[in-house]
Amino acid sequence: MDVIRAKHAGVCYGVERALDMANAAMLDDEDTYTLGPLIHNPKVVEELDANGVHVAASPDDVQEGIVIIRSHGVEPDVLATLRERGLTVIDATCPHVAKAQRSAAQLRDMGGTVVVVGRADHPEVLGLCGHAGERAVVVANADELPDELVEPVGVVVQTTQSTEKLESVVEAIRARGIEPTVKNTICFATRQRQESAARLAGEVDAIVIVGGKNSSNTTHLYEICKAHCPKSHFVEGADELQASWFEGCKTVGVTAGASTPADQIQEVVECLEAM
Incomplete structure (x- = not known):
């Protein structure tokens, strides 16, 4: 394999x-x-x-x-x-998070609604809301946008979210006749990992995503991989791997979230190579 x-x-x-x-x-x-x-x-x-x-x-x-x-x-x-x-x-x-916080504060100073795209319970989002002020609203997707948005509307995004989610929220706001001020604060490293994972997932028989189950960016990687490869498996370490997952597979991909050290990735690679 x-x-x-x-x-x-x-x-x-x-x-x-x-x-x-x-x-x-x-x-x-x-x-x-x-x-x-x-x-x-x-x-x-x-x-x-x-x-x-x-x-x-x-x-x-x-x-x-x-x-x-x-x-x-x-x-x-x-x-x-x-x-x-x-x-x-x-x-x-993280310097990228600090930049997103400054962007949230700039949108707050515009005086209208600040839409924060991300997970409401995520610590980064809590911090962004603290900078965005009392009119901040958190949405995980376009369906969660409130009925009323006080203009001017600004949009900032959790650094580990996907571009697709940000774009869908922005388009939903525009569909209401509102042109929002958008701060695309998704970090470059996140985009790199998402694009790289998507490419690899489309080329292999199975793929393993390594990282903390509580990691937002790793969870997004898993979702992206799952959309391209049905045999996508999310693990925190090599000890979770099961040989039955890879029966009949000739190629297996490995990717990992932005909070996964190299040694944890290597352990998974070596375990797979030994199967």
């Missing part, structure tokens, strides 16, 4: 930067926490915890020491609260 890796897969710059910051913080003698999981990869979060970088569910859980802001960012008031309490804050917000 021939195992083919996607041209673009695995950790992006923003995740690598956040991990480097966390690893540097380990060298300090102070207690170190991340506000929520640093990245959406359970295996990596477990490794960080074992090395002294623990997850705090909220600012109230940290009394002293170092707090690392997760790669997904936070609401402005959360950041202000941490600093007011005298905690050492390391901001590991």
